[in-house]
């Protein structure tokens with residue numbers, strides 16, 4: 001049912017259009033032209049006011065039949081760097097870049113599959129679910145497009161994001177994620193003349209770090225110290241240091257427990273140094289990045305995808321991920337969204353690759369899972 005040649009053409013067309021985050025406008029124009037040609041209606045939301053992109057999210061609709069569920073399809077228009085001047089190389093089995101840039105299969109493989117799905121379902125006049133395609137911006141810089149999407153334009157209660165590696169992986173569970181900053185205010189002093197009057201915020205931060213558990217905390221939780229900054233000059237006992245961290249977990253309870261452990265370490269440090277100088281202060285600030293996803297196995301979308309894979313004898317596993325995706329925000333806004341792989345590999349590197357067999361398989365799964373077979 002899919003047109004493989006057309007699918008590859010759409011993909012190579014899309015990757016040749018530069019669209020690093022916040023500069024999605026040219027890809028948006030390509031997509032809008034394609035939708036216009038197909039006679040598919042779409043709207044642009046005002047998310048660009050919040051994301052800082054030069055274009056909003058595109059929300060296209062195909063089918064408006066009553067008493068039929070609406071399914072959301074989604075992928076993102078933006079790429080990471082270095083994504084300027086991509087020259088795709090197509091072989092019999094895969095597509096790669098010329099080795100100097102990323103390929104942009106993340107997530108233009110997903111975009112191509114959505115456009116192919118809309119074209120097939122629109123032109124072949126097959127009975128299908130109502131479809132809403134949410135084509136987002138700024139995914140790579142904190143899921144901003146999905147975060148600020150105008151959800152009043154979305155009716156779907158279930159959906160598929162196409163933004164993962166192999167179509168043999170159907171992601172139905174993902175973690176919540178918080179970022180937290182530990183700010184340590186020490187006491188500045190001249191390092192040579194009166195070091196004993198100072199309290200080094202860098203030394204104090206190392207005491208916190210040495211007591212923190214990081215990396216894989218348990219099978220469902222990770223903690224990372226990603227960035228540290230502090231001090232001002234080599235002859236000054238440093239007054240301020242910041243430690244920037246992230247925690248991800250499939251369990252909200254574990255997030256609370258682990259953050260509490262860190263808070264206790266900070267408390268102890270405050271008690272120790274405040275005795276020496278009351279100005280010393282360490283504190284933690286936490287912020288939610290995204291909420292977890294946990295899609296019921298008996299949802300329409302999972303049942304349809306599993307049925308399609310059985311029909312075509314495709315291997316497929318329901319898997320948990322440790323990554324975040326636009327799906328996290330769709331779920332938060334009431335759309336139970338799974339994430340299906342598109343055949344992309346080694347994304348965010350110059351070795352990025354699209355495996356064609358898997359690309360076609362993913363497109364076939366999506367189209368067939370949206371057809372209503374009586």
Ligand SMILES: [Zn+2]
Nearest residue numbers: 106107139163
């Ligand atoms: Zn992506």
